[in-house]
Amino acid sequence: MRITALQDIPPELHDCVVAIGNFDGVHRGHQAVLDVALEQASSAGVPAVVLTFEPHPRTVFKPDQPVFRLTPAPLKAELAGLMGFAAVVELPFTKDFAQQSAETFVENVLVDALGISRVVTGFNFHFGRARQGSPEFLNQAGERLGFAVTVVEPFEDESAELVSSSRIRACIRDGDVAQAAALLGYHYTVQAEVLQGKKLGRTLGFPTANMALPGEADLRTGIYAVRFLRHDGKIHDGVASFGNRPTVDRDGAPLLETFIFDFDREIYGEICSVVFFSHLREEMKFNGLDLLVEQMKRDTAEAKAVLATIRPLGALDQALAFS
Numbered sequence: 001m002r003i004t005a006l007q008d009i010p011p012e013l014h015d016c017v018v019a020i021g022n023f024d025g026v027h028r029g030h031q032a033v034l035d036v037a038l039e040q041a042s043s044a045g046v047p048a049v050v051l052t053f054e055p056h057p058r059t060v061f062k063p064d065q066p067v068f069r070l071t072p073a074p075l076k077a078e079l080a081g082l083m084g085f086a087a088v089v090e091l092p093f094t095k096d097f098a099q100q101s102a103e104t105f106v107e108n109v110l111v112d113a114l115g116i117s118r119v120v121t122g123f124n125f126h127f128g129r130a131r132q133g134s135p136e137f138l139n140q141a142g143e144r145l146g147f148a149v150t151v152v153e154p155f156e157d158e159s160a161e162l163v164s165s166s167r168i169r170a171c172i173r174d175g176d177v178a179q180a181a182a183l184l185g186y187h188y189t190v191q192a193e194v195l196q197g198k199k200l201g202r203t204l205g206f207p208t209a210n211m212a213l214p215g216e217a218d219l220r221t222g223i224y225a226v227r228f229l230r231h232d233g234k235i236h237d238g239v240a241s242f243g244n245r246p247t248v249d250r251d252g253a254p255l256l257e258t259f260i261f262d263f264d265r266e267i268y269g270e271i272c273s274v275v276f277f278s279h280l281r282e283e284m285k286f287n288g289l290d291l292l293v294e295q296m297k298r299d300t301a302e303a304k305a306v307l308a309t310i311r312p313l314g315a316l317d318q319a320l321a322f323s
Contacts, residue, residue, distance in 0.1 A: 001087035002077045004054070006113040013087055014115035016049045017041035021125055023052055025070035026079040028185040029122070029155035029163040031316070036152050037120040038084050046117055047086040051109070052076065053093040060093055066216040068169050070184075075191050075273075082319045089114070102128025106141045118148040157183065175220030175279035186317035187227075188276045190217070190256070194267050197257070206296050208257040209267060211274070213242075221254070223280045225303035227321050228260045229273035235321065236260045239296075239303035240274055243283040259300065275321040278306045 003009055019037035023030045034050070041048035056067045071079065077088040091097070091109070100108075105128050110116050119138055127133035135151040142149045155163050163183050171180040172188060181187045192211035209228065213219065221243035228236045240258040258274055280302050286292040312318035 002073075003087055003089045004092065006089075006091075006109065009087075009089065009113050013047050013049055015117045016047040016086070016114060017044065017118045017120060018049045018051050018089075018110065018114055018116045019085075019120045020051045020127075021122055022056060023050065023071075023076060023080075024056060024067070025165045025168055025184060026076060026083075027070075027163055027165065027168055027183055028157070031083070031185055032155040033120055033122050033152045034080070034083055034085070036150055040118055040120065040150065044117065048084065049114065050080045050085050050088045051114070052088065052090055054090040055093060057093050057098065060095060060098070066214075068172075068216045068218045069214070070165055070168060070172075070188075072191070072214075074271075075189060079186075079316065079320070082316055099129050102133030102137055103141070104128075105133060106138070106145065110147070111145055116147050118150065120150045120152065122152055123154055169218060173218045173220060175222060177224070177276040177279055181277075181313060181317075185314055186320050187313070189229075189273050189320065190219075190276075191271060191273045192256070194270050194272055196268050197255075206259045206293070206300075207264065208241075208259050209272065211256040211258075211272070213254065213256055219256075220279065221283045223283070223299050223303075224276050225278040225280060225306040226258060227275040227277070227307070228258050228263075229275065229321065230267065231270050231272060233323075235323075236263050237304065237307045238263075238274075239280070239299050240276075241283065259296070261300070261304070277310055278303075280306070 017037050017040050019034050021030065021033065038048050054073050056069060059066045073090055080088050110119060121135060123135065125135065138149045157163050168180050168183050171183065177188050190213060192213060194209045195212060197210040219242055224240045226238050226240045228238045238258045238260040240256055242254065242256045244254055256274060280299060286295065312322045
């Protein structure tokens, strides 16, 4: 359940355990917070809810520098649902909203609208005007207003480094989607509408599903071994190219083009997902379409070899890209 207005919160969510944060990426550090909320909600027999903000606050304050979102709102909600949350409340974030006091936020959102029994948050979560709201502030408010507070400590990976969204963005920028997956706890995924293209791939024997990613998406160009997920839940292996198509369309905008193995249906207009497993090579310019086709055959073979060896990283990855 995705809720975008406080007045739309149904009574059955009241008395919930709420996890608060931006949660961009829903990475392993976020999952540590979210898992605590799920456990406490289960123990108390009450709903578990995620409370987050849309758009990302940094995009509001610096619109000329929009944030590269690891998980736009629909994907974030999907991941929360797969984890077991009853609802995701997406509060509209504006400059006016940012100016409200921490006390107002607690009373209007947490107490009046959600009627929470407990709030779970990360150690560095701040909210309200001038970031006056903090875990300590929440503890004091909870004692006064009748809800409990759990603060989750920083989560470090196997190298004792803090898992963060900025670290994952750097991996994706470098094309290291394997390391990104290790930090996310699932394989990096994008969602977009399948667009009509020039259908050149079809004439070459490699029809592709084409998607335009947001302009701020900072994915390294090149060829990837991927899985393609349709809205009906069907999963297909494939090989994808992200870039400007230098052999055939040097001046075109960046495009994600996926050749889906053993699939030949028109799916224009569908919102689909592409899951990235390995960066195979850089984008290249070929002197003629015949050379391009030969390389595409090699890319296909390599992608199939990679995808034959993949295993889910955990329950969330299993539910997202393997079920």
